Structures are given as C-alpha cells and as structure tokens.
Amino acid sequence: MVAKLKIAVIGAGSIAWSSKIIHDLLHTPTLFGSEVALVDIDARRLKLVEGFARRYASELGADYKFYSTADRREAVRDADFVVNTAMYGGHGYYEKMREVSERHGYYRGVNSTEWNMVSDYHTIWGYYQFKLALEVALDVEQYAPNAWLLQVANPVFELTTLISRETRVNVIGLCHGHLGYKEIARALGYDPEKVEFEAIGFNHVIWLTKLTYAGRNLYPLIDEWIERKAQEYWARWRLTQRDPFDIQMSPAAVDMYRRYGLFPVGDTVRGGTWMYHRDLKTKQQWFGPTGGPDSEVGWMVYLARHEWYSSLLEKIASDPGVPISSFFPQTRTDESLVPIINSIANDQPATYQVNVPNTGAIDGLPGDVAVEIPAEVSGKGVKRPQGLKLPGKILKAVLWPRMLRMEMALTAFLEGGRQILIDWLMLDPRTKSEKQAEEVWDAILSMPENEEMARHYRG
Amino acid sequence: MVAKLKIAVIGAGSIAWSSKIIHDLLHTPTLFGSEVALVDIDARRLKLVEGFARRYASELGADYKFYSTADRREAVRDADFVVNTAMYGGHGYYEKMREVSERHGYYRGVNSTEWNMVSDYHTIWGYYQFKLALEVALDVEQYAPNAWLLQVANPVFELTTLISRETRVNVIGLCHGHLGYKEIARALGYDPEKVEFEAIGFNHVIWLTKLTYAGRNLYPLIDEWIERKAQEYWARWRLTQRDPFDIQMSPAAVDMYRRYGLFPVGDTVRGGTWMYHRDLKTKQQWFGPTGGPDSEVGWMVYLARHEWYSSLLEKIASDPGVPISSFFPQTRTDESLVPIINSIANDQPATYQVNVPNTGAIDGLPGDVAVEIPAEVSGKGVKRPQGLKLPGKILKAVLWPRMLRMEMALTAFLEGGRQILIDWLMLDPRTKSEKQAEEVWDAILSMPENEEMARHYRG
Numbered sequence A, B: 001m002v003a004k005l006k007i008a009v010i011g012a013g014s015i016a017w018s019s020k021i022i023h024d025l026l027h028t029p030t031l032f033g034s035e036v037a038l039v040d041i042d043a044r045r046l047k048l049v050e051g052f053a054r055r056y057a058s059e060l061g062a063d064y065k066f067y068s069t070a071d072r073r074e075a076v077r078d079a080d081f082v083v084n085t086a087m088y089g090g091h092g093y094y095e096k097m098r099e100v101s102e103r104h105g106y107y108r109g110v111n112s113t114e115w116n117m118v119s120d121y122h123t124i125w126g127y128y129q130f131k132l133a134l135e136v137a138l139d140v141e142q143y144a145p146n147a148w149l150l151q152v153a154n155p156v157f158e159l160t161t162l163i164s165r166e167t168r169v170n171v172i173g174l175c176h177g178h179l180g181y182k183e184i185a186r187a188l189g190y191d192p193e194k195v196e197f198e199a200i201g202f203n204h205v206i207w208l209t210k211l212t213y214a215g216r217n218l219y220p221l222i223d224e225w226i227e228r229k230a231q232e233y234w235a236r237w238r239l240t241q242r243d244p245f246d247i248q249m250s251p252a253a254v255d256m257y258r259r260y261g262l263f264p265v266g267d268t269v270r271g272g273t274w275m276y277h278r279d280l281k282t283k284q285q286w287f288g289p290t291g292g293p294d295s296e297v298g299w300m301v302y303l304a305r306h307e308w309y310s311s312l313l314e315k316i317a318s319d320p321g322v323p324i325s326s327f328f329p330q331t332r333t334d335e336s337l338v339p340i341i342n343s344i345a346n347d348q349p350a351t352y353q354v355n356v357p358n359t360g361a362i363d364g365l366p367g368d369v370a371v372e373i374p375a376e377v378s379g380k381g382v383k384r385p386q387g388l389k390l391p392g393k394i395l396k397a398v399l400w401p402r403m404l405r406m407e408m409a410l411t412a413f414l415e416g417g418r419q420i421l422i423d424w425l426m427l428d429p430r431t432k433s434e435k436q437a438e439e440v441w442d443a444i445l446s447m448p449e450n451e452e453m454a455r456h457y458r459g
Helices: A015-026 A043-060 A072-076 A090-103 A127-143 A156-166 A177-187 A219-240 A251-260 A266-270 A280-287 A296-318 A337-345 A392-415 A419-426 A434-445 A448-456 B015-026 B043-060 B072-076 B090-103 B127-143 B156-166 B177-187 B219-240 B251-260 B266-270 B280-287 B296-318 B337-345 B392-415 B419-426 B434-445 B448-456
Strands: A006-010 A035-039 A065-069 A081-084 A148-151 A170-173 A195-202 A205-213 A263-265 A350-357 A370-378 A381-383 B006-010 B035-039 B065-069 B081-084 B148-151 B170-173 B195-202 B205-213 B263-265 B350-357 B370-378 B381-383
Touching: A006 A015, A006 A072, A015 A035, A015 A043, A015 A296, A015 A337, A035 A043, A035 A072, A043 A065, A043 A296, A065 A072, A072 A127, A081 A127, A081 A337, A090 A296, A090 A434, A127 A148, A127 A156, A127 A392, A127 A448, A148 A156, A148 A337, A156 A170, A156 A350, A156 A370, A156 A392, A170 A370, A177 A195, A177 A205, A177 A219, A177 A263, A177 A266, A195 A392, A205 A266, A205 A392, A219 A251, A251 A263, A251 A266, A251 A280, A251 A392, A251 B419, A263 A266, A280 A296, A337 A350, A337 A370, A392 A419, A392 B392, A392 B419, A419 A434, A419 B251, A419 B392, A434 A448, B006 B015, B006 B072, B015 B035, B015 B043, B015 B296, B015 B337, B035 B043, B035 B072, B043 B065, B043 B296, B065 B072, B072 B127, B081 B127, B081 B337, B090 B296, B090 B434, B127 B148, B127 B156, B127 B392, B127 B448, B148 B156, B148 B337, B156 B170, B156 B350, B156 B370, B156 B392, B170 B370, B177 B195, B177 B205, B177 B219, B177 B263, B177 B266, B195 B392, B205 B266, B205 B392, B219 B251, B251 B263, B251 B266, B251 B280, B251 B392, B263 B266, B280 B296, B337 B350, B337 B370, B392 B419, B419 B434, B434 B448
Parallel strands: A006 A035, A006 A081, A035 A065, A081 A148, A148 A170, B006 B035, B006 B081, B035 B065, B081 B148, B148 B170
Antiparallel strands: A170 A350, A195 A205, A195 A370, A205 A263, A350 A370, A370 A381, B170 B350, B195 B205, B195 B370, B205 B263, B350 B370, B370 B381
16 A cells, blocks of 8 residues: 655754654655655755755655745645644744743743643744644645645644634644653553553643553552652652653642542643742742743753754754764654554554544533544544543643633634733733733733734734 | 412522512412412521511412421422522621631632622532532422422522533523613613613623614614713712612723623623722722722622611511501512513513523533523423624633633532632632632631531542
C-alpha cells in the first residue's frame, strides 16, 4: 500500500518543528512518492528547510518531492493533508505583551489563567494567531475541501474548536503532551512501551482514566509511590532538577491528583489555578527549583533552548558537508502526526490521541467543543469512543472553567469589542480593581504591533 | 371549567409569601373547590397562616379547604401541585456566613459572584437549601409523581436545574423579576400593560430581546432616553432614591446595555461583574445612594422591611376583629404562580415567564440547564419556543460564567469535598492568596450551624 499524496506544511520555516515532520516522513516508506509543499513567510528560513529536506531525503534514499513556496494557497490547493504549525509573530511579540501585563500587576501576563498557564498557549491575546489559523482553514475549505487539516500550532484547544465551528474542514488537533503517561509508568518501575493508558479531557487538561500493565490496574501503585517514595524522590529532584519540564511527578501533579481524583498527564500539570502559580516562590514549591516551565526562570530556559536548537539545526542545514542523518535517530520520533497521515491515506486503522469536536465522546461536555481523546483513525476518518466518563469535580471545577476561557477567547476573536477583554480579567484573582483591568488592556492595545487588534477590540 | 385540586405549599409559614399565594387563589374562581395543604416546620407561624387563609376565604366567600400540617409527605401525597417557597435557616444564618466572609476579605460574602450579587440567592453556601429543595422534589417524585412542582424559593436557576437533572419531577421555576420590563416601558412614557416584551437568559440574568408597542420597536426610544433624559433622571434619582430596588433605569443598567448590547431586565441589573460591586462607593455610583439592594445598606433596608411586613401580616392574622380583605387589592397580584396552576389544571393555554430545562429553547446553551423564557403553559404542559438567539457576548461573557458558577455549586452539593470550594474562590478577584481562600472556608465550616455541611465538604 503506497499513497502518493500532496502534503502542505504551513509555518515550515521553523526548523525545530519541521525537521521532526520531515524526519518522520522520511522514515515512512508507505508514504513515498508523495509531494511536500513547505510554506512560510520567512523566505530565508524556508529555503534552508527545503535544502535540509532534500539533502536528508537523498541521504536516506527516501522518495519525496519537497518544494517550498511563499504562496499558501498554491501549497494548499488539492492537498490531501495540510499541517499547520505556524505561530504568528514569534515569541518576542508575546513576551512584550507579558512584560506590559506585568507592569500592571498581571504576573506572567493577562493571557495566563486557571488551567492555562502555558506561556505560549496564546488565547485572549492571540488575536493574530486565531486569525492566521482561521485563514489557513478557510483556504483549506476553499482549495482542498477534502483535505485533512492537522492543527499542530497552539492553542490546539481553542483553534480546533474554532475551525470545526467556523468551517466545514476535517480538522484534527495534535499535541504530544499525553506522552507524559510514560513518565508515570517509569516512576512506577514499568516499561512505558508496555503499559496501556487512557487520558481524556481538553488539550493540556487531560486526566489519566486508565493505566494498566497486562490488564493490571496500576493506580494502586501510584498511591503507593506517593505514600512511600514521593518524599525521597522530591528531595533528590529539588537538588537536581535541570529541566523545568520535569514535572510529571512533581508535588503539583500529586496535589492535583489528591484534589481532583485522577492523575494529571503531561501539560496538564503545568496548569491548575493560581494557587500553584501566584508567584515564583509558589511555583518553586510546586514545580521545583526552576518554578516549572512557565515561571520567568523556566520559560527563559525554554526560549534559550529553543533558540539554540533552532540555530544548531540551521547550521546543519546550511553546511552540505555534514551528514544530516548522523544527528537523528534511525527510527520515527514518537510524534503521531505522520503515522496519522499514513493511517488515513493507506487506511491502516490505529488508535491515536486526537483533538476533535466532542459529539458524545465525553459525557457532560457540549458536542461542539474540541476534546482530547484516544480515537481510531483510518481511511474512514476518526471513530470516536462514546460516553467516556470523568469525575464531576474534574468536569465542573476544571474542564468547565477551562471551557469558559475558550468560549470567551473565541467570542472575543469572532465578535470584537472591548467588553469581553474586561470580563476576562474580572474572573481573575490578580485583578485588584476595574481600573487595573482597563489600564492593562489600554497598554497592550497601544503597542504598535497591536494596531489591527486594537481596532478589533475598540469598545 | 372548575378543577378540584390538591395544592401543597411548602414553607407556608412565611406569611409574606404565602399571603400572596392565598390572595391569588381566593381571586381565582376556576380553582374553587380545591384543597390547600400548608406545610412548615414552624408550628406557630403555620397556624397563623392557616387561620389567615380560612378567615380571608370566608370573608370573600371563596370555596377552598385550607389545612396545615407539619408532615410534608402527607401534604405532598397525591397533590396536583406542590409549591416550594421554603428557604432553609432564615436570613440570620446567611448573614452570619456573610459576616465571617467579610472578616476574611470577601465583601458581601463568598457566595456573591459575577452575575449573582443577590444577597439571598444562596448557591455555594446553600448546602442545606439545596438539600431541602431536593428532598421536597424527591418526595414529589415518590408521593405525587404526576404533580407539577413550582419552585419559587431561590436560587431558582440552580434548584430548577438540580431538580430537573436529579429527579423525574415536572418542575417549573418561577420568579417575578422579569416584570422589570414595566419600569422600562414607564420610563419611555408607555403604559406597561400595553407593551409586549421578551426577556430571556437564566433566572436573574435575563436580557430584553423584544420591546414593542403596537408592533413598533421601542429600542430606539431607549437609546433616545439614554442620550437625552438619563442624566436629568439620574440627577433627580440620586437625590431622592428611597427604594434600593429602584435600579431598573440606573447607570448600571445603562452601562450593561452599552457593554453587552441588550438591556438587562429586573434582578439582572443587580448582577454584573465586580466592576459594579467592589465596595459600597462603587455600588453607589452604579446603583444610587443606597448602593442598590445588595449593598450592606440596601440589604439592611430589605431585611428590615421584610421583617416589618411579616409582623404586620402576623398582627392582621392574629386579630379576628380586623377584616383581612381591607388590606389587600380586589384583584390578583401580578404573580404568575396561581395563573399557571389554572392554565395547567383547566387547560387554559397562556404564555408565562418560566424557568425550565433549555432543550433547544435558547441557542448556544446546553439542553439540561434551566433557562428563563416565555413559554406557553397549558394542560399539555410547557411548550418551549425553539432557537431563541442572544448576542455572543451575552452568551459567552455573561451566561457562560454564570452557568459555570451554577455547575460548580451543583457539583459541590452533589459530590462534596473541599476542592471545589477552593476553586470557587480561585476565580474571584477578591482572592489575594490561596491561604485567604482556605481560611475563609475553615471559618465558615466551623460555624456550629454548619456541622453537617462541614462533614460534606471535608477534603
């Protein structure tokens, strides 16, 4: 079975992301013969990625036709798959809004809220990002109406919901955060590849509803780990934590488990209410010495690392004397993007963690809200499970507040006007006065970069 | 058409409420011949109300069989209608929780939130009230499965939703707040009895979707009133406002209209985010010199007036020498409770403002949430309109946040545990720290009155 496809990758100039996709394609012979259109607004970076892809493909003898274009519609036209990895504006733009917010008393920015503390999951201040993602989706609707749109760029929860409501496009949102279950398995002494798991909810807010080894429920071992091993683990971890992202077994995760009844998985642990995030000191207590990935410390580490990794890849890409394959493993990564393309294109059913409109998958949530669930994906599309259950406290004290923020962010984007921006902050324990809320938005909207956004939100 | 019914009134000892129901029954000849079971846990007050009812009936020559009982199930058994007006604990109990809250920095109490600032609309601290209302509903389910339960006691939004989810009882929630449209008509110079209106949303959060006179849309006149007359009106009103409830045309109402696009009706004006309610001074700017009904001033006025009115009625009831009818008008009040009983019992279709599960009535809201809408009520039951529309900003910045609080309050009541109480305050701009939230709940739950509630919320 070999499908010759057209695949468009939007935002391919970000080599840190696109190199992974390219690597996985090159290690998927069942997709050989396909063409891959790489799109970006940064011509220099795009050329670099195109060269990288071609050279890497020839090193491996993998049969793909890679080409680059600045014309998004040309790339999308008649595509079978469109992968959107594009983040509008670059990190610097959002860091500037964060700085402005902090000057007005909003630590880590007005965008951070209960259950979305992830520093580049741009929702209420993501006007341009929402616009870009919707424009891509509308292009798909018009120029490739039968294509699958794989939404990889964040905020996956908001954008998958937005696109599925506003267009007729087949959209799947993808994230790798659910792989956090592997860390849990490792902590319990199990081979992550041999355990079975289920984690459901919204993207970045998923909860472990199943963890088994050969049919045996491992939850009692989590309880045992907490009782007998956590203290020692944390003592060592507090001394040695190098990676701010090393928080799957943190005190925050265990505390969330105690409070809500299921273990949080992956990026979920980065969330929670302000009780975990009020200031750096609080974050350090819950997320280790760096304060976790979303403290001012951890986020600086992330940005620096991302920068360093990107420039390393760019160096590799621009030096023809270096064999690219020597920098990469000889198998696919554990990203599900390319396997999903394969499952759909070659009708090879397999189960993946996807973000799709709920339509009955999880009880107690509306049908038109994107949930993150395991689903069978094949040539026939996405086959959702039905009637999955979550405890009432997770539904109503976690997912509903998170869903409210999504609905407010989508409404702000779709309808404009100043009111919803103010209301956004009237639900925030950092807000001390109405004046503070008005002023921080004034300041954000008067940034020269936000001229169009300011017109949209003019009251 | 004369139906001989059994009607049970739960909480009838509160003469301020029950005297209205009795009055309206006595002025509804099509229900003559019915028996009315009055129930209360306060035997003295109940006897007083029973005497009042019998004497008033005989004065008017109205044929009803009134009797009182402390046995709720006896009253409910085989009833055709059960009216629940009971508020657990009396005002003093809630005022005590408010005081405790205020000592911990929660002005007007932890129960007050965005879009529920009404001082006796008890949600998160309404454990006993929820329990009582659900027990009454379960009695109805068991002993009078075909009866209609008319839920008059607040919180109508929460309790109607709760009962409709947890029992198979036919429930309608009733409130008279929508009559605020009459004030709007009067301000515009129109006879309130001659205008037509529609106001929809959730109980206490309803928005004017229609106001017409002989087919003419009156909204442009509201705009004109705001532009030309509001300033003068408010200047006079600031000098003369005697009734804290006189806020239908307040600056708060007009500001909400500007922000959300539709005019708020009745108790809706008492809501809004903390921007209208932060402290007495803020409340005074928006709601007049008393700060509106839900400031510490306005609420004192309400409680004192309620006390005074109740004791006056008790005096009338206990003095056989006084003709009761001389204290009351000769027609029905504008409450819809008794007319609704008549419409159902005698199959006389008419349109009423009711609170019932949405099931498609308002677009963009779940089916199992109680909405307040106009609906035709008859012997066939409640015929909901379908597909009513509200602006996205009202849906997502007002109704969704309000719905979230309802869901959290219901989950707290149904599932218990401490977590959801804390999360409730992590969405509150009054919360300055996690410690503050923990401490206020510790203080509330250690009140001797809250022993059972504390067990329920033990973490």
